[in-house]
Amino acid sequence: MDEPILDIRGLEKTYRGGVKALDGVDLEIRRGEIFALLGPNGAGKTTLIGAVCGMVRPTGGMIRAFGMDMERHWKTARRKIGLVPQELSFDMFDKVQRQVRFSRGMFGCPPDEARIEEVLRSLSLWDKRDVQIRELSGGMKRRVMIAKALSHDPELLFLDEPTAGVDVELRRDMWRQIDALRDRGVTIILTTHYIEEAEEMADRVGVINKGKVLLVDDKSAIMSKLGRTEAHFTLAEPMVNIPAALSDYPLTLEGEGTCLIYRGGDGTGKGKREVADLAQRLTREGVAFIGLDTRESTLEDIFVDLVEDKEEQAA
């Protein structure tokens, strides 16, 4: 397999006050992928990005980017990285094109007006090139942040909460932009609170909590390994005990015996098959039901279960 574009091993960061924000993080990012890093507030996502981008000094471990040790070849490696931080940061009185041009210069790249135009056009900012940034809408300002991060043609792009506070339409628009970047060969690591975003965009997903990476896998593999089916049978008559004949199924009784709940399956369709089977078995056992609600778990359910499970284990 190709060498990962980013290879993080045993990364640690303990802040001066004693907070351990990264606790032995191992992570490999493949060239050309979109990787979504999910985690609750304070999980360590921004610290991890900061460590790779040189804003946070790790207290342990190592980072290799593009096959280079980041500590030794920091300047060369950093030039190939783009960062769109969570917070909007620019001179609000500056004009769009000037600001993007300036960013390119900051990375020591020679001026290239054609490239700046291309970046602005790809983000639908060309018409706004002479507008002061303060006059733009929040979503447009965010686009300028992306344009700045792309101005020096990075191979690896970090997007820290790229669509926070952006309306649904603009969010979808951003997703299209991110997809287009991937098509151009840019590797993308995004952090997000919108699990839908990870579900929609990412090739692989990593879950981080309390400075530890809990899981990294292909999105589809996560869904099939950890996905669940939940079915609620509303019973015609309350049930006191689950009949022994149904003990093979993962069932619980709720609602004072009026709701029989199946929670099982593995995201591969097994759950749906078992629920269909169970419906027939109930009829055969003479258990009448007047309603059936079935739902498949989403990446969000999986994420919440995962973070809660680990918290319980740690308690």
Ligand SMILES: Nc1ncnc2c1ncn2[C@@H]1O[C@H](COP(=O)(O)OP(=O)(O)OP(=O)(O)O)[C@@H](O)[C@H]1O
């Ligand atoms: N400069 C700092 N000094 C001390 N502690 C910090 C500093 N920056 C972050 N922390 C702490 O480190 C932990 C991880 O924070 P981090 O910002 O990396 O999390 P996050 O996953 O990005 O959170 P969010 O989703 O809220 O942005 C938190 O407990 C945070 O309070």
